[in-house]
Amino acid sequence: MGLLKGIDPILTADLLWVLRAMGHGDRLAIVDCNFPAAQVAKSTVTGKDPIILTVPLPQAVSAICELLPLDYFEESSVFYMAPQDGVAMPPEGNAVIDELKSAIATVSSPDVSIAPVERFQFYEEAKKCFAIVQTLERRPYGNAILVKGVIGPDGKDLKPN
Known part of the structure; x- marks a missing residue:
């Protein structure tokens, strides 16, 4: 595998193709290692096997968001898996979600809206995604969905006025 200047080496050729092909x-x-990625990936737009990244969720999100514009025209452009009603988020889950939020704020913008999606609804939403990226994240609820935005004429994320 060859490297490219300015592109994080964890971003594989398959992932770069997906990011470029998305509209x-x-x-x-982007899911953790316990997520049923192979099964869910069959229902995605590409229908391909999940892309595997051998890093934790926050590192994967950070690298992806260096290239992928987020959708600032949506109420939320980042979603994370949350427990179903009556189940408390474990401390490790809170930690991974806090790191996800920090990664998004660092590479995108602090005004990106990040919203929870109940666990079983998250599985359904993941099936509607363009593709699945599976990480080596082992903490519970280490799952996110990113909505692709638009790159404006100036080469930056397009935002509403």
């Missing part, structure tokens, strides 16, 4: 409004699921 405005398409969604990308």
Whole structure:
């Protein structure tokens, strides 16, 4: 595998193809190692096997968001898996979600809206995604969906006025 200047080496050729092939409004699921990625990936737009990244969720999201514009025209452009009603988020889950939010704020913008999606609904939303990226994240609820936005004429994320 060859490296490219300015592109994080964890971003594989398959993932770069997916990011380039996605259009405005398409969604990308980035999931933990316990997520049923192979099964869910069959229902995605590409229908291909999940792309495997051997890093934790926050590192994967950070590298992906260096290239992928987020959709600032949506109420939320990042979603994370949350427990179903009556189940408390474990401390490790809170930690991974806090790191996800920090990664998004660092590489995108602090005004990106990040919203929870109940666990079983998250599985259904992941099936509608363009593709699945599976990480080596082992903490519970280490799953996110990113909504692709638009790159404006100036080469930056397009935002509403």
